[in-house]
Ligand SMILES: NS(=O)(=O)/N=C1/NCCO1
């Protein structure tokens with residue numbers, strides 16, 4: 001109904017940080033990863049990704065982050081192995097960041113905050129036919145989280161950074177092609193933490209196998225500054241708000257165990 005869609009929209013309000021309660025939500029994300037409490041699991045395999053840069057379609061500002069979207073109508077961009085039993089398909093990746101380099105990530109490692117965090121969102125194409133279906137189901141989604149640190153310029157990221165001025169406002173979209181998501185992976189993707197959690201933006205459903213990389217990637221101060229030049233607001237709105245601090249507050253662990261693929 002109209003009111004519910006308005007309600008959902010307001011949850012998507014840019015400054016939305018929760019504390020939107022999810023009825024019975026005790027597997028929520030993000031969380032702090034207490035390294036010493038993580039349990040090494042020797043059964044965890046290396047992750048296997050196979051992405052086709054040709055299936056990259058567009059980049060757009062959804063009023064909360066910016067998304068790079070892939071054609072997920074065929075099995076072209078797959079992720080399997082690691083903690084996953086099934087094959088998952090990439091549908092988009094996006095970032096979360098702060099107004100300064102002191103914070104911005106959603107997950108933390110022993111309470112350590114990073115200036116930004118990359119999320120690559122995949123859905124279980126062995127069991128479902130659409131992202132929208134999988135998003136409601138346990139084991140429906142797999143999200144890879146990669147921390148960003150400020151340091152040397154990231155050559156792979158620059159093509160994406162150069163596209164951002166064209167999507168400054170909410171709901172703006174431009175064509176974006178031939179981008180390899182694996183170019184944003186750290187050199188080591190075998191060392192990761194994994195736990196069962198939720199999306200950190202509505203619908204907040206507890207359908208996510210999180211795979212958080214131990215190794216971060218480096219981007220330059222100037223590259224990150226361009227992220228902050230984006231706006232939460234659409235071109236029509238009188239007051240323009242810079243898109244920063246688009247991360248959710250951390251959620252209680254509620255007895256969950258975080259497993260590690262490394263000792
Ligand atoms: N930050 S997140 O958990 O990846 N959230 C979402 N929502 C839709 C797709 O990814």
Ligand SMILES: [Zn+2]
Pocket residue numbers: 094095096119200
């Ligand atoms: Zn995210």
